[in-house]
Amino acid sequence: MNYKTAIVWVAACAVLILLIVGAVGGTMVKMPGKTHKGPLPPLTPEEKQLADRLHEHVLVLAGQIGERNVAHYHALQDAAQYVGDRLREYGLTVGEQSELVEGRTVVNLEGVLRGSRSPEEVVVIGAHYDSAPGTPGANDNATGVAALLELARRFAAVQPERTLRFVAFTNEEPPYFQGKAMGSMIYARRCRERGENIVAMLSLETMGCYYDKAGSQRYPAPLDRFYPDTGDFIAFVGNVKSRDIVHRAIGTFRKTTRFPSQGVAAPERLPGIGWSDQWSFWQLGYPGIMITDTAPFRYPHYHQPSDTPDKIDYGKLSRVVAGLDRVVGELISN
Known part of the structure; x- marks a missing residue:
């Protein structure tokens, strides 16, 4: 040159x-609206109870069951059994989508509430229940599964206008991440084959770590130019094509919930943007977003043996899940 x-x-x-x-x-x-600033209000009695239930789910998945993946197959089965039993306990009929991976049968679990007004329009709330090799996966992703279960508990008795699905995915973590055997890819591919109209997918991913200290939050460039360096917020993350869903979800959250929030709709090749199950839905042409504490950009125990239940802030996780209750309620109304 x-x-x-x-x-x-x-x-x-x-x-x-x-x-x-x-x-x-x-x-x-x-993004629409303004993020909450200042002290958080006291937890309501309902939020305190929710925090206790979230803690219980995480203790079972990451404490009692522990590392759960194809290499720890019986634990993966135990986790699937726990999630399925809770969904049934809440009154949902649970379907299983099975796939043979490395000679082992793995399953996605699906609880469905059929829409009363527009049943052909589908909102999917998803979280992966496996953990990465070498970690019990408390934050990644027992917190997301706990949030999924508590949202399912809340909406099980509701008649949504749009069809609402609660889906627990297998095999999100390496070595299956962004591959054909990734549970959410198997599920999204089937949705496309059936011609289903998924209007929004919310991936609940690594949601329990929050810091009030400056310098606790990092980002991939160039996002570091636009966002705060304090990791006290929940993030709504989408690709460019999912911008409308990002705006709608964070807009509702900010209107109804006194908790810090940030949002982005960026190219999926940017590090972190596609790092969960929403990525699979993007590949099949569906809009989807991730709800996250930003995982490795904040959480020092990400994919480590130290990702244990005692590291989670259950009070703040409860506030986030309570806010997502209102987000889901808005999304299932048309």
């Missing part, structure tokens, strides 16, 4: 960076 070519190349890169930063500063990060 000669000198003049190098200058042109550097200038082109600079322009590209400026365009990316400008785009991020516009449609990608601009």
